[in-house]
Amino acid sequence: MTAKNKLKDISYRAAGMFEDTRFEKIHNVIFKSSNEASILVAQEIAKLIKEKQAKKLNCVLGLATGSSPIKVYEELVRMHLEEGLSFKNVISFNLDEYLPMDKDNIQSYHYFMHQHLFDHVDILSENVNIPDGKISNEELYQFCIDYELKIKATGGLDFQLLGIGRTGHIGFNEPGSHKNSGTRNITLDHITRVDAAPAFLGIDNVPRKAITMGIGTVKKAKRIVLLGWGANKADILKKTIEGEITSQVPATYLQEHPNTTFILDEGASSELTRIKTPWLVISPIWTETLKSRAIVWLSELLNKPFLKLTDTDYNENGMSGLLSDQGTAYDLNIKIFNKLQRTITGWPGGKPNADDSNRPERSIPEKKRVIIFSPHPDDDVISMGGTFDRLVEQGHEVHIAYQTSGNIAVSDEEALKFAEIARSLNNNSSSTNEIIDFLNQKKNNEVDILEVQNLKGLIRRSESYAATRYVGLEDELVHFLDLPFYETGTVKKNNLSDKDVNLVANLIEKIKPHQIYAAGDLADPHGTHKVCLDAIFMALDNLKSKSFMDDCWVWLYRGAWHEWESHEIEMAVPMSPDQVLKKRHAIFYHQSQKDGVMFQGDDSREFWVRVEDRNRLTADKYHALGLANYAAMEAFVRHHF
Numbered sequence: 001m002t003a004k005n006k007l008k009d010i011s012y013r014a015a016g017m018f019e020d021t022r023f024e025k026i027h028n029v030i031f032k033s034s035n036e037a038s039i040l041v042a043q044e045i046a047k048l049i050k051e052k053q054a055k056k057l058n059c060v061l062g063l064a065t066g067s068s069p070i071k072v073y074e075e076l077v078r079m080h081l082e083e084g085l086s087f088k089n090v091i092s093f094n095l096d097e098y099l100p101m102d103k104d105n106i107q108s109y110h111y112f113m114h115q116h117l118f119d120h121v122d123i124l125s126e127n128v129n130i131p132d133g134k135i136s137n138e139e140l141y142q143f144c145i146d147y148e149l150k151i152k153a154t155g156g157l158d159f160q161l162l163g164i165g166r167t168g169h170i171g172f173n174e175p176g177s178h179k180n181s182g183t184r185n186i187t188l189d190h191i192t193r194v195d196a197a198p199a200f201l202g203i204d205n206v207p208r209k210a211i212t213m214g215i216g217t218v219k220k221a222k223r224i225v226l227l228g229w230g231a232n233k234a235d236i237l238k239k240t241i242e243g244e245i246t247s248q249v250p251a252t253y254l255q256e257h258p259n260t261t262f263i264l265d266e267g268a269s270s271e272l273t274r275i276k277t278p279w280l281v282i283s284p285i286w287t288e289t290l291k292s293r294a295i296v297w298l299s300e301l302l303n304k305p306f307l308k309l310t311d312t313d314y315n316e317n318g319m320s321g322l323l324s325d326q327g328t329a330y331d332l333n334i335k336i337f338n339k340l341q342r343t344i345t346g347w348p349g350g351k352p353n354a355d356d357s358n359r360p361e362r363s364i365p366e367k368k369r370v371i372i373f374s375p376h377p378d379d380d381v382i383s384m385g386g387t388f389d390r391l392v393e394q395g396h397e398v399h400i401a402y403q404t405s406g407n408i409a410v411s412d413e414e415a416l417k418f419a420e421i422a423r424s425l426n427n428n429s430s431s432t433n434e435i436i437d438f439l440n441q442k443k444n445n446e447v448d449i450l451e452v453q454n455l456k457g458l459i460r461r462s463e464s465y466a467a468t469r470y471v472g473l474e475d476e477l478v479h480f481l482d483l484p485f486y487e488t489g490t491v492k493k494n495n496l497s498d499k500d501v502n503l504v505a506n507l508i509e510k511i512k513p514h515q516i517y518a519a520g521d522l523a524d525p526h527g528t529h530k531v532c533l534d535a536i537f538m539a540l541d542n543l544k545s546k547s548f549m550d551d552c553w554v555w556l557y558r559g560a561w562h563e564w565e566s567h568e569i570e571m572a573v574p575m576s577p578d579q580v581l582k583k584r585h586a587i588f589y590h591q592s593q594k595d596g597v598m599f600q601g602d603d604s605r606e607f608w609v610r611v612e613d614r615n616r617l618t619a620d621k622y623h624a625l626g627l628a629n630y631a632a633m634e635a636f637v638r639h640h641f
Contacts, residue, residue: 021281023242023273025255028262030269034229037263038071041161041225045076046085048159048223053089058127060091060151062160062218063117064171065109067527068227069161073117080121087123091154093147094130095162095171096212099185101133106445106490107200108133131183131211140211144183148217160221164228167191168236168249172212175248179256181214199491201408205444215253224260226251231267231562238271280318286325289567294319295336296567296625305626306337341627343572348387348636349396349515360571360638361515361553368514370398371507375519375532376406377460378590381467382607384517384557385583386575386615387634392472399511400468401479403504403532404486405457407448412439414592415456447489457482459592467589479507485531496531496538505539512548516540520556520637540641554639563614564635566621571638574630575615584608 031037045061052059063069079085094109103110110130118128129150135143151157162170167189173181174189187209197203218224228237240251241262254260274281279294286294298317299306311329314322326332342358345351349368350361370391374380380388380400391398416439423432435451442448448456461480468478483500485493508516518536519529536554543549555571558564575583587608588594594606605613615632623629 021274023281026241026260026262028241028264028269028272030264030266030275032266034227034265035071037265038069038227039075041227041263042072042075042079044225045072045159045161046079049085049087049090052158053086058089058091058154060093060154060156060158062157062213062221063092063094063113064161064163064227065094065096065112066163068163068229070116072161072227077117077120085121087121090123091127092118092123092129093151093157093213095218096210097131097133098207099133099135099209099211101207103133106492133211135211140185144185144211147183147213151217157217157221158223160218160224162218162224162226164226164233164236164240164251165189165192166195166232166236168240168251170215170218170226170251170254172210173215173218173250175250177215177247177250179219179247179253180216182217183211183213185209185211200445201491202411215250219253219257221257222259224254224257226254226260226262228262228264228268230265231270233268234271237262237264237268238273242273277318279321283321286322291322291326291332292336292339292567293565294322295332296340296565299625300566300621303624305624306333306340307626309333337626340566340569340622340625343569344574344622344628344633345571346390346574347394348571348573349391349394360636365514368396369511370396370515370517371401371511371513372398372517373401373403373504373519373532373536375403375529376409377402377404377464378406378467378587378593378607379519379529381471381583381586381590382611383519383521384573384634384636385471385586386579386632387517387557387573387636389471389579389582389586390573396515397477398473399477399479399507399513400464400473401481401504401507402461402464403481403483403535404528405453405480405482406460407453407456408486408489408491410456410459410592412442414459415439415452418459419455450489453487453489460590463590463592467586470586470589481507483532483535485535486528493528493531496534500535501538501542504535505542508539508543508552509546509548512552514551514553516552516554517636518554518556518639519558520639521558521562537641544641554641555636556639557634557636563618564637566618566625568637569618569635571636572618572622573634573636574619574628575632575634577631580612580615580632584612587611 049059076085080087094113097109101108105111113130131147132143164170167175169192172186172188174186174192193203193206196206200206236249239249243249243252245252245255269275277297278284284290295306298309298313298319301317302313309329311323314320314329323329343360345360348361349370350356350363351359352363352366354363356363372380372384372388388398416436419432419435419439423429423436426432431451435455438449438452465475465478481503483503485496485500488494518533520533521529612632615634618635619630619633622633
């Protein structure tokens, strides 16, 4: 059965967005929600298991780990518990495992698979195959050969589930892997180790080697489904789907497989040509949003300000249809120039006694109640420190709501420093000595005791007070929600609960804000931003019938990883050089997050450096488009709930 026929079978096509284009070399379907897509993938797997059961055959599954397949496994478990889906005929082979790695280590893929799937279904233990992370060097070569032979003896993989790494790796087949490679040990790419660092509480704790199925092994599977979630995978997915086959992007070898489908969410698909620049693929319906995106793209492509674009520029770059529908380049250029110019304001809370018909914010009420939600105890000053300062300076009632304690991001060394100071001040109190003893004897991946978690949370809290006081905020306007989903002591968090949502909703209802600022940056490497944003959206949904919500506007900022694209921005707050410096000093108060922060992502620069560069780049982009030249800008998009 071909990939497209199978798609018709389980309704991917109906649920997602699919188009053939001349740019794409791998079949893919795009969904609004990774949850919705994951459920459909689980349904395909379940259908295959049942078909094999009906024929009294084993179903041989190649399984992946990481964050991408978790929802697939959750749905399979649900179908087992609620619908009687049996796994007794399933034989599983996992793609990879770190080397060396104990099976009971919480970072092992053996632990992961049992935690998310095997411990909750009726698969036979003898049918579970996961590479052995403790195999000796002497036995490793033969182990890899035996793993290949065992797959072959089952009749080969019926279905292979994959994720993709930012290097383009599938399994742990890093750049340079051969298309015919088999199961083997491999040295992990630095980027792969950086991406794994949050789970290991630092890159120094990430193993340098792994065992992985090879490209050749994966390509022998009868059916392959690759999951791609999030904007941080968009670049590599474009290269994989549209680029040439190359060992430098191992996932491109899947172009040669006749029955492969990539399942993507909107973020992961955002760089595909048909999504980012659809006018190069089809004759689109020119909505106002698409017009803005296209004209900004054309201006940046040609390095020309809006007002210098010509009819020829449009015609030669696939946008003749826009001119046909909308008129001359001159008219279009003026319209988009004015639209972007009106996003610029030095009054993020609205300018009093001003005509606000073309301003991002309302002039009334003159003094607004504002809540700035900060997922971690420094996102407020990192992401919108200049706007925060401007709102306080202009007399608005500004509340800061820190959604999580941020304790997991405080290093043991930092906590030990404060504990030793506390011991000196408290005359060797037993509780302080307990903290110091634990930290001095702590093993890798050991979960902090509650006292240490509390100390690390207090460090982040005191830094937050120092920063907000510097900006001029009274302590009673600072709120620490300590959402329960976060308080696990590990990188893996609990699911969002009603208690989390109620804490957010109660604060909103108490303050009755005219403005809410929230983090819309979903590229956060450990996912807390998305969960915190979900909590806000769910709270707003619960409160939408309240009368005060009619006057509440929600503005989304982005964190230290990505910025809004120029065509997306609806409010741009410029900063002077002095304000840039003041924002930097506010960030410096979060001392535990300087000098080698634990959750840095793939950018080695400190947060204050990267955010200054980002704010300067936003201002430079505006200037290049023909608008005023500012030192820096913070950008926001309005969310309509």
